[in-house]
Amino acid sequence: MMRDFILAIVVLFLSAGCSQIVPAVSEYRINPNVYDMNFTASGCKDKSLKVAQAFSSNALMNMDIMYGIGEHTQFRYSQSKWAHTPNAALTSEIVHFLKSTNIFSSVSVPKSRMKSDYILETNIEDFMQYFDDDMQSSMAKISISFSLIETKNNSIVTTKTIHVNVPAKTLDAEGGVVALNEALKTVMAQSGLWLEESCQ
Numbered sequence: 001m002m003r004d005f006i007l008a009i010v011v012l013f014l015s016a017g018c019s020q021i022v023p024a025v026s027e028y029r030i031n032p033n034v035y036d037m038n039f040t041a042s043g044c045k046d047k048s049l050k051v052a053q054a055f056s057s058n059a060l061m062n063m064d065i066m067y068g069i070g071e072h073t074q075f076r077y078s079q080s081k082w083a084h085t086p087n088a089a090l091t092s093e094i095v096h097f098l099k100s101t102n103i104f105s106s107v108s109v110p111k112s113r114m115k116s117d118y119i120l121e122t123n124i125e126d127f128m129q130y131f132d133d134d135m136q137s138s139m140a141k142i143s144i145s146f147s148l149i150e151t152k153n154n155s156i157v158t159t160k161t162i163h164v165n166v167p168a169k170t171l172d173a174e175g176g177v178v179a180l181n182e183a184l185k186t187v188m189a190q191s192g193l194w195l196e197e198s199c200q
Helices: 002-018 086-101 173-198
Strands: 026-028 048-051 064-069 073-082 106-108 118-131 138-150 155-167
Touching: 026 173, 048 086, 064 173, 073 173, 086 106, 086 118, 086 173, 118 155, 118 173, 138 173, 155 173
Parallel strands: 026 073, 048 106, 048 118, 064 118
Antiparallel strands: 064 073, 118 138, 138 155
């Protein structure tokens, strides 16, 4: 009886020793909350716009949160992930923002079957947190190119590339995400002003 009890205790300790404690992975969202701008241009009020799926590198098509150190090295956070891929999330944010501007009569998503007067193509050239070489400071950098295309002639009406850098307040994934959202708020505002000017 005592031997069975000791054997059970040993098995319990061995099984506990073999189990691994896996830290929880934090998930972060892209959500700049910028829908309060007023635009007055009327040139596109009767025109429809479809937002195409954004073009980007493969690194922005998965859940990994990447960061750079210096000019040449790039890593991924091991305990932090995106809730949605940056490529998909940014495309969705562009749609939501442009719907709020009322610059166009309607704004449709990439998979919509509706015909539109214009297509907005975007190319995400940079969307990442960068640390300096000594890891004492970091900055969120966003660079997005926009092209407004008239579908009737399949011709580019106008293009715009927007670069925004915002310092991160903390040297971790959360600090980078907060700074990226702040930078994206500025990018969205500038894209709205550009489209409004194009629709004068």
